Amino acid sequence: MAPRLKLQTLLEEILGSENAYFQPGANVTMEYPAVTYSVDGLSSEWADNLAYKQEIEYQVVYITRDPDDQTWLEIGRLPKSSFQRSEVVENLYHYYFNLYF
Amino acid sequence: MAELKWDKVGERFYETGVDHGVLYLPDASGDYTTGVAWNGLVTVTESPSGAEASPQYADNIKYLNLVSTEEFGGTIEAFQSPKEFDQCDGTATPFPGIQVAQQSRKSFGLSYRNLIGNDTQGTDFGEKIHLVYGALAKPSEKARGTVNDSPEAVTFSWEFTTTPVEVPGLKPSAHIVADSREVSPAGFAALKAALYGTAGQDPRLPLPAEVFGFFGGAVTVVDPAKPTQSGNDVTIPATPGVVYKINGEVVSGVVTLTEDVLVTAQPAAGYKFPPAADNDWAFEFAG
Numbered sequence: 001m002a003p004r005l006k007l008q009t010l011l012e013e014i015l016g017s018e019n020a021y022f023q024p025g026a027n028v029t030m031e032y033p034a035v036t037y038s039v040d041g042l043s044s045e046w047a048d049n050l051a052y053k054q055e056i057e058y059q060v061v062y063i064t065r066d067p068d069d070q071t072w073l074e075i076g077r078l079p080k081s082s083f084q085r086s087e088v089v090e091n092l093y094h095y096y097f098n099l100y101f
Numbered sequence: 102m103a104e105l106k107w108d109k110v111g112e113r114f115y116e117t118g119v120d121h122g123v124l125y126l127p128d129a130s131g132d133y134t135t136g137v138a139w140n141g142l143v144t145v146t147e148s149p150s151g152a153e154a155s156p157q158y159a160d161n162i163k164y165l166n167l168v169s170t171e172e173f174g175g176t177i178e179a180f181q182s183p184k185e186f187d188q189c190d191g192t193a194t195p196f197p198g199i200q201v202a203q204q205s206r207k208s209f210g211l212s213y214r215n216l217i218g219n220d221t222q223g224t225d226f227g228e229k230i231h232l233v234y235g236a237l238a239k240p241s242e243k244a245r246g247t248v249n250d251s252p253e254a255v256t257f258s259w260e261f262t263t264t265p266v267e268v269p270g271l272k273p274s275a276h277i278v279a280d281s282r283e284v285s286p287a288g289f290a291a292l293k294a295a296l297y298g299t300a301g302q303d304p305r306l307p308l309p310a311e312v313f314g315f316f317g318g319a320v321t322v323v324d325p326a327k328p329t330q331s332g333n334d335v336t337i338p339a340t341p342g343v344v345y346k347i348n349g350e351v352v353s354g355v356v357t358l359t360e361d362v363l364v365t366a367q368p369a370a371g372y373k374f375p376p377a378a379d380n381d382w383a384f385e386f387a388g
Binding site: 043045046047048049050052053055079080081082098100 | 118119120121122140141142143179180216248249250251252253254
């Protein structure tokens with residue numbers, strides 16, 4: 001399975017639903033709680049004069065209506081995940097992470 | 102007479118990068134006949150030492166400087182090492198996948214390449230191939246760290262010292278560099294064919310005398326003749342410029358088999374094989 005599809009499966013398992021959206025367009029109607037994730041960067045380690053090892057950096061956003069929802073902590077516990085910030089937009093709680101996968 | 106000019110177009114050279122790492126293991130006769138690719142090479146640091154001046158005083162003056170022998174050593178940094186390097190790193194493998202540390206360390210040879218760039222052609226301008234002989238790796242620290250929020254792979258590091266080998270007409274040395282800008286293209290191609298192997302020949306590290314043969318004059322192309330078998334007797338051809346070996350030992354004449362053997366051939370100094378020439382032949386013990 002391609003790494004991106006593995007990440008999709010992993011996020012769906014954390015959510016307990018299929019509300020994980022990869023680079024969703026503006027016309028996508030989301031159900032909450034949800035996770036959106038998109039490519040945010042590429043980490044390369046160099047050897048033999050080439051990019052020997054590469055990992056894609058995703059920006060993962062956990063979105064929920066419940067201010068006491070603790071699911072976002074599970075995303076923060078993933079290997080190579082780092083919490084960036086949180087914000088409230090239109091009564092939706094957003095938790096931003098950077099995740100290498 | 103000519104006036105000096107600095108930084109002319111096409112003469113702004115620089116060196117960069119490291120790749121094409123190859124590990125060579127010596128056979129019983131000290132020839133480096135087995136080469137394997139070393140992937141994940143990050144840096145090779147060359148650290149020559151010695152050549153220290155020891156001033157001697159007499160007649161109330163500094164009378165002379167005695168200089169100690171120069172030695173070559175270095176450090177290899179890589180994301181991994183080929184499994185053939187385990188024996189050079191003091192690790193034995195009694196069964197596949199089982200590694201036992203603190204064993205005897207084997208010496209090894211190494212080649213690697215760095216690129217030469219200039220202001221007009223970038224890094225495609227040229228290359229230097231480094232040949233290292235008689236290297237012995239020291240025990241090294243390997244730090245295993247937890248996965249965290251950054252995607253870093255472990256970089257391993259091996260410090261090595263060397264024992265110089267004979268160099269025709271010069272002091273013994275453990276480090277030879279071939280610069281593509283200055284050597285003959287045919288000789289450089291022959292050196293690369295030896296180092297990296299061809300369709301018919303395994304990669305190997307030629308000793309300095311053979312390296313000089315690539316560049317010091319005309320290289321004679323010789324096709325290695327196949328030994329012939331009659332019963333348990335294998336007749337080794339007496340082809341000028343071809344050295345035949347069994348288990349790393351040089352052989353000639355008639356060899357009587359006591360077991361299945363692999364006869365290998367390698368070119369003598371000043372000779373090379375055609376790229377597609379076969380240079381190893383298996384013979385079965387007839388019983």
